[in-house]
Amino acid sequence: MKTFHIALIPGDGIGPEVVAQGVKVFKAIEKMDDSVSFTFEEFPWGCEYYLQHGKMMDEDGMEQLKQFDAIYLGAVGYPGVPDHISLRELLIKIRRGFDQYVNLRPVTLLHRKLTPLKNKTEKDIDMLVIRENSEGEYAGAGEWLFKGKPEEVVLQTGVFSRKGTERIIRYAYEEARRTNRTLTSISKGNALNYSMVFWDQVFEEVGREFPDVNTYSYLVDAASLYFVEQPERFEVVVTSNLFGDIVTDIGAAITGGMGLATGANINPEKTYPSMFEPVHGSAPDIAGKGIANPLAAIWSVSQMLDFFGLEEWGKRVFCTIKEIINHEEHLTPDLGGKASTEEVGDYFVNLLMQTKELD
């Protein structure tokens, strides 16, 4: 019997509501499969915690998390706590502190009714965006000089290390090779004359080790346009932290919205736990109303199962997500249904019990 230890950080806003549905999925799998079990320990960290304790997580929070196989995060951020505190001291702290340098974001259209694009179907939108997740534009380096004076100037420095750039690009090449897909790099060498020229150079260099992988390289502005005009151009995509943030939200837009967007923050070496999260954020406007869509959080479960080596289960959860999309009356309002978050979770589990692999 394999046991996986999962740290739950439900966090803020709709986080707790959607994570609860994901946990139901794990429990259902335990029931169906004697060979696996999951333990959960919940951490009350987030903005409420901050307002009470003056910090987003415990002093020794990273130490506490270290022992787990994975972290399942709901959402972080809430009115009253500045984002640059709430996120940098929890979400981004974990991503960087645990060297989760690979952010895997599928951009997959589950059903053609979900895309706002004319004439695009499931076969046109099916890519994996691999986002650098540990440095780059998010390094947090900068200066704020002459505050309040006319000569005030603020500097924000992106940090692109050889190690950091090479490892994410190599990871992407390996993924493209493994799955026999093309690889597209997104950068901006014509304007960011240091970092992105370097990025392009590393993309080319590492590419020499992968002559079998077909590659493309787009400027971020052109890529953003193509995500909308011709998403079929993309299969595996590799890009920097900031550009990955932006293009994956365009990816969410073309596949039916943030309610279906998931992200895995991976430390491939497994030196530290990896973290899995829906990327919709805390959505304070709908928090507590029981209408948050839990499918992104459930998709995170699928990614976590893959990561645990339980690919059959990962695939089955994914196929059930694809299936439930056809049952409109059992979806939340953002997907045209009338079900509550809880009801979607319960119905999902029922469906999962019945679903064979669909592919």
Add this chain to the structure above:
Amino acid sequence: MKTFHIALIPGDGIGPEVVAQGVKVFKAIEKMDDSVSFTFEEFPWGCEYYLQHGKMMDEDGMEQLKQFDAIYLGAVGYPGVPDHISLRELLIKIRRGFDQYVNLRPVTLLHRKLTPLKNKTEKDIDMLVIRENSEGEYAGAGEWLFKGKPEEVVLQTGVFSRKGTERIIRYAYEEARRTNRTLTSISKGNALNYSMVFWDQVFEEVGREFPDVNTYSYLVDAASLYFVEQPERFEVVVTSNLFGDIVTDIGAAITGGMGLATGANINPEKTYPSMFEPVHGSAPDIAGKGIANPLAAIWSVSQMLDFFGLEEWGKRVFCTIKEIINHEEHLTPDLGGKASTEEVGDYFVNLLMQTKELD
């Protein structure tokens, strides 16, 4: 008789083909209106020039351009010359050297058939993006350390000055007030913990002078999503250099592609000439084939006429662009037609002669 002196830099790729059509429009206006005239001087600068002379423009190029009322640029960039040279030493050099700190990019759907979005019409997509155009992420500041060593690290620094940030934001507030529209700022304070926190602060500060303007503030990732999901949220938009680059390409995508995207690089004080350009780039793949869409370049003419204070003509050119979209047989292939670049230009001029203001 008012005379306006225009410097032509047709540049690379399809640049010369489309600029030639724009020039036809000016000549037609001269014929119809005795009170204005335009002079043109052409500069052969660009990538071909670079390959022959080792530089993108003459040593004293900026000096030569200074005397003109406006610069009409086609496109810059061609295979064989690295983008970070061709663009930084011509396009970006002029933007910055002439302190053209306002980049005005209309994102306006001319006809519902042009958008790839389901259920969106002309009334849903009609905004003006005001992009900071002189500093920020494009400042060109950085370091490339330990080249070729394992500890190699590349730094790219965005530079946000009080002066630069305030003036673009104030310009945007004034435009929103003048046209009685909402103003949306796009930033990323939750990750870019210096520059974008500063940006947000200035947006708020300057806003106190404009209590009559309704404002919104979005993260760049959310804004990118909304451009696709709900473009009707946006009226006047203000954002940084890089974010403006990205979101205006999404803007192009939702309004029918780069063949209809124009940008005015404005020095509001008129200390230096302003520059007008279609933003599609040199499109080497279709250069010389006579199929490039000249309508973006013609839209630049409309922007230039507005800038000259000839708003009636600016509007009439714009209305003719709206009108020609209905004449599919007279459009280039990218818009579903079969006409050549030249034919579109000639037909446009005919139509302009007949068109009254449509609005």
